[in-house]
């Protein structure tokens with residue numbers, strides 16, 4: 406096992422590749438780092454900056470040498486975090502022009518000057534065009550790391566100057582080991598409520614950062630409630646539920662449109678998992694922490710019923726996004742789920 410980027414979980418191939426590029430001096434002048442929020446993109450960017458100047462080539466970045474300490478401690482002017490100007494949502498052309506000027510001056514502490522763009526997808530097209538001039542002919546000491554959710558949000562011309570690397574989702578067992586060894590609340594939660602702990606790992610979606618945030622019970626509560634709603638919705642749709650149970654599910658939804666959108670998205674994830682399970686029982690799941698329960702639910706639907714339900718959930722999300730009556734839309738959705746069930750009963754008789 407390689408010791409490179411030992412502070413990054415998972416992503417073994419990516420870690421080896423970056424270390425090889427740094428050691429051989431073939432590290433490109435710019436990288437686009439894409440990945441979900443909380444997937445470790447910022448940690449990776451800072452670790453690259455440290456590895457470039459680290460004095461222990463056998464375990465880049467070592468975390469102990471002067472360069473590592475200064476860079477991880479954010480105590481050097483050579484690693485520049487690029488964010489939108491105060492009060493602005495996007496990164497404008499002024500910032501890109503300033504970088505163009507700044508990049509002409511030599512680094513002060515180390516051999517490299519690293520610009521970390523925190524939200525590269527927030528760059529306006531003008532800013533991206535201005536940056537392009539710098540990316541085309543950067544001085545030898547300059548490195549640009551463009552963090553974004555998806556590289557497709559950047560101009561093609563920028564993408565052609567900077568290869569894309571992607572932080573991979575971390576496997577659940579790695580997340581579990583990591584949070585247990587880094588935060589004592591994790592072991593406590595696992596001992597006290599193993600079910601909720603399993604739900605937390607699942608809700609983290611392959612992101613260690615998310616898993617750590619969810620150890621905070623105030624942050625976890627709404628996420629757990631939303632997951633419970635998604636399970637109840639699917640459970641009611643799968644059974645001959647009474648009207649009372651359906652009304653209860655409707656009452657579990659939020660009153661706020663943007664939160665309902667999130668809830669419906671999660672229900673879609675849960676239903677998609679069931680479709681996948683019908684095809685492969687061992688397939689990796691996005692939503693369900695309890696595979697046995699999910700398999701049991703999947704068996705109660707036909708494939709076409711699951712597709713129909715997803716279509717209805719997506720239509721409801723669209724209606725609610727367009728200001729339709731929330732209560733009415735959700736009532737129609739939850740009661741229509743049962744209609745698919747009736748049709749199944751009818752076909753089977």
Ligand SMILES: [Zn+2]
Nearest residue numbers: 459467470473
């Ligand atoms: Zn070091």
